[in-house]
Amino acid sequence: MKFWQRIFLCTLIIFEIFFVPASIYLIDSSFELNLNMEIRSGISEQDRFANSLESNLYLLKVQKSSNPDTEGVGKQNIDSMISTYLNNLGEQDVYLDVIDENNKVIFSHFKNNKITLTHREELNIPSDKVNYIIRDLGEKTYLFIAKNISLENNHYKVSYVKDISSVYENRKDLLSLLIKLNALISAILVIVTILMSMFIVKPINKLIKSTRIIASGNFSERVKVKSNDEIGLLAENFNLMAVDVEDKVNQLKKTSEDKQRFIDNLVHELRTPLTSIIGYADYLRTNKYDEKTYINSLSFIYEEGKRLEKLTFKLMELIVLRKEDFELKKGKLDELFVEIKNSFIPKLNIKNIDLEISTEHLSVLMDKDLMKILLANLIDNAIKASKNNDKILLRSYRNTESKIILEVKDTGIGIPDDDITKVFEPFFMSDKSRSRANGGGLGLGLSLCKEIAKIHDAEIRIESKLGEGTMIQLVFHC
Amino acid sequence: MIKILVVEDDIAVANLIKLNLNTANYESSIAFNGEEALRVIESDRFDLILLDVMLPKVDGFTLFEKIKPLGIPVIFLTAKSSVADKVYGLKAGVDDYITKPFEGIELLARIENVLRHYNKKSNIINFKDTEVHLQEMQVKKNGEMIELTLKEFELLVFLVQNKNIVLTREKLIEKIWGYDYIGETRTIDNHIQKLRKKLEWKDEIKTVFKLGYRLEE
Numbered sequence: 145m146k147f148w149q150r151i152f153l154c155t156l157i158i159f160e161i162f163f164v165p166a167s168i169y170l171i172d173s174s175f176e177l178n179l180n181m182e183i184r185s186g187i188s189e190q191d192r193f194a195n196s197l198e199s200n201l202y203l204l205k206v207q208k209s210s211n212p213d214t215e216g217v218g219k220q221n222i223d224s225m226i227s228t229y230l231n232n233l234g235e236q237d238v239y240l241d242v243i244d245e246n247n248k249v250i251f252s253h254f255k256n257n258k259i260t261l262t263h264r265e266e267l268n269i270p271s272d273k274v275n276y277i278i279r280d281l282g283e284k285t286y287l288f289i290a291k292n293i294s295l296e297n298n299h300y301k302v303s304y305v306k307d308i309s310s311v312y313e314n315r316k317d318l319l320s321l322l323i324k325l326n327a328l329i330s331a332i333l334v335i336v337t338i339l340m341s342m343f344i345v346k347p348i349n350k351l352i353k354s355t356r357i358i359a360s361g362n363f364s365e366r367v368k369v370k371s372n373d374e375i376g377l378l379a380e381n382f383n384l385m386a387v388d389v390e391d392k393v394n395q396l397k398k399t400s401e402d403k404q405r406f407i408d409n410l411v412h413e414l415r416t417p418l419t420s421i422i423g424y425a426d427y428l429r430t431n432k433y434d435e436k437t438y439i440n441s442l443s444f445i446y447e448e449g450k451r452l453e454k455l456t457f458k459l460m461e462l463i464v465l466r467k468e469d470f471e472l473k474k475g476k477l478d479e480l481f482v483e484i485k486n487s488f489i490p491k492l493n494i495k496n497i498d499l500e501i502s503t504e505h506l507s508v509l510m511d512k513d514l515m516k517i518l519l520a521n522l523i524d525n526a527i528k529a530s531k532n533n534d535k536i537l538l539r540s541y542r543n544t545e546s547k548i549i550l551e552v553k554d555t556g557i558g559i560p561d562d563d564i565t566k567v568f569e570p571f572f573m574s575d576k577s578r579s580r581a582n583g584g585g586l587g588l589g590l591s592l593c594k595e596i597a598k599i600h601d602a603e604i605r606i607e608s609k610l611g612e613g614t615m616i617q618l619v620f621h622c
Numbered sequence: 623m624i625k626i627l628v629v630e631d632d633i634a635v636a637n638l639i640k641l642n643l644n645t646a647n648y649e650s651s652i653a654f655n656g657e658e659a660l661r662v663i664e665s666d667r668f669d670l671i672l673l674d675v676m677l678p679k680v681d682g683f684t685l686f687e688k689i690k691p692l693g694i695p696v697i698f699l700t701a702k703s704s705v706a707d708k709v710y711g712l713k714a715g716v717d718d719y720i721t722k723p724f725e726g727i728e729l730l731a732r733i734e735n736v737l738r739h740y741n742k743k744s745n746i747i748n749f750k751d752t753e754v755h756l757q758e759m760q761v762k763k764n765g766e767m768i769e770l771t772l773k774e775f776e777l778l779v780f781l782v783q784n785k786n787i788v789l790t791r792e793k794l795i796e797k798i799w800g801y802d803y804i805g806e807t808r809t810i811d812n813h814i815q816k817l818r819k820k821l822e823w824k825d826e827i828k829t830v831f832k833l834g835y836r837l838e839e
């Protein structure tokens with residue numbers, strides 16, 4: 145059910161519940177009042193008739209007494225007096241009827257007006273009381289009022305009948321007016337509620353429109369509803385939610401893109417050696433070859449196989465690093481440096497490179513094996529970048545913020561500015577062909593270092609100038 | 623002799639391609655990056671270029687745009703099997719596409735296709751005293767027409783195109799009968815027998831133990 149329909153229905157129900165009964169109650173009260181008024185006026189009217197009959201009798205008596213010939217006032221005289229009097233009395237909508245003790249009709253207006261009655265309960269009047277009854281006769285409603293009067297010991301029943309249909313018709317008219325009015329008001333109510341709900345619903349519709357856009361995946365959309373009411377508040381909260389969702393979605397997107405790039409690169413790194421291995425093997429089994437081709441081909445197969453092996457191990461390391469919780473213990477950096485240097489002596493000797501250690505006595509929380517991998521990667525990179533007889537500086541110190549710094553600095557070829565942000569990406573190689581020629585780098589070393597640094601809550605910084613050398617710092621935060 | 627330039631940064635792959643090209647009697651040179659390739663193309667004339675997409679310095683697509691005006695046929699070599707890349711390459715006007723890892727025979731077949739398309743390769747292949755007319759689908763031995771069935775002809779073409787290379791039974795099935803062929807490898811043996819008989823190539827078509835057959839010159 146639409147909002148405006150709901151508002152309309154509620155308003156209509158409330159209106160009907162209060163307005164209709166109240167109106168009916170008012171109409172009924174007014175009807176009651178009118179009826180009572182009619183009855184009262186009828187009774188007093190009747191009273192007036194009775195009184196006037198009595199005063200007529202009195203006049204008759206006076207007349208008779210002034211004329212001694214006559215012998216008193218008889219019933220007949222009285223009957224004719226009543227008849228005469230009432231005949232002269234012509235009032236509209238009012239009918240009179242007089243009956244004597246023996247139910248003999250003395251006078252009646254009814255006969256002329258085609259009113260015939262079978263039962264006349266109102267005539268059973270207990271002595272002095274006035275009795276009345278309301279009767280429907282044909283289309284009309286009449287008020288019957290009966291009263292006993294006694295004229296010279298003759299008892300008469302005087303009935304006063306009045307047409308009070310108008311009172312009933314009045315009520316009927318009012319009721320039909322109420323129905324018409326009700327219909328009219330309902331119609332007006334529809335229009336008013338539609339307009340009103342349109343006004344109320346407008347910001348909600350705006351909200352709906354925006355939320356639909358957001359729901360369809362356009363998370364950068366914002367709800368543009370500005371008001372201080374509940375809807376404004378809802379819009380505000382919705383916007384906050386949208387911001388949050390957008391952030392999360394972007395984060396997920398980035399993670400997924402990173403993963404996709406990782407996989408793409410991995411596929412490339414796997415395919416290249418596989419192409420060689422399969423290709424050479426296929427060549428050797430399907431072609432005639434000389435000794436030189438044979439040895440060359442096998443060498444390539446061997447080297448590329450080794451390369452795949454190395455890649456597998458590095459990948460394993462990377463995966464393990466991402467998964468495991470490492471227990472960090474306090475370890476001395478200077479001891480670590482010496483150990484590392486010893487393991488690198490053969491490699492250093494090939495290029496006649498001097499690895500200079502300068503260290504303060506510093507200890508940090510570390511996993512010694514991981515830290516060795518990190519240092520080995522950094523030094524390996526430095527050696528690759530260096531020319532023969534260069535110098536590599538390995539040092540540790542506290543910087544001005546008294547944070548512990550571990551630093552590897554070479555005077556080698558450096559990294560181009562464009563590449564410096566990408567060096568930590570898996571499989572990135574600043575110059576692929578050279579690093580291949582230079583001992584088969586995989587482009588995973590610095591990614592590994594980054595993961596290891598993360599485990600140690602340390603930050604890796606890199607500074608490099610093309611042709612002048614590279615400096616990599618590990619800044620410990622603890 | 624047809625000269626082919628191989629632009630490939632991986633030494634192992636480059637060398638492998640060169641080996642395969644040599645067996646098919648193509649002359650080849652290698653460039654390890656885009657810059658080097660540009661230099662070589664300027665100074666020398668090539669009939670075809672095998673171009674790796676992922677190259678240091680100048681990538682394959684960029685390089686292709688630069689050498690396009692020269693009208694040299696180009697086949698892309700790539701480890702990327704993404705459809706978008708292929709579509710990009712083919713739309714740009716690359717003649718063909720080979721995804722790594724590839725096999726030597728496939729590479730040679732594609733090279734031959736492209737070369738024939740450019741009319742750099744004759745439609746007649748000669749092998750000893752036999753002429754194979756690819757267009758007319760005719761085989762002549764000492765000028766005399768030899769009657770062959772369609773499958774026999776296809777098999778013969780494949781053999782002479784890859785002479786001195788062992789063709790495995792799987793490869794032959796794949797090439798002549800299609801991937802979805804369900805049947806015995808003996809079918810191939812039967813066809814080979816018929817070829818040997820019709821062409822009198824008893825010694826030329828050698829059976830290589832456990833692998834397949836080789837046409838020897």
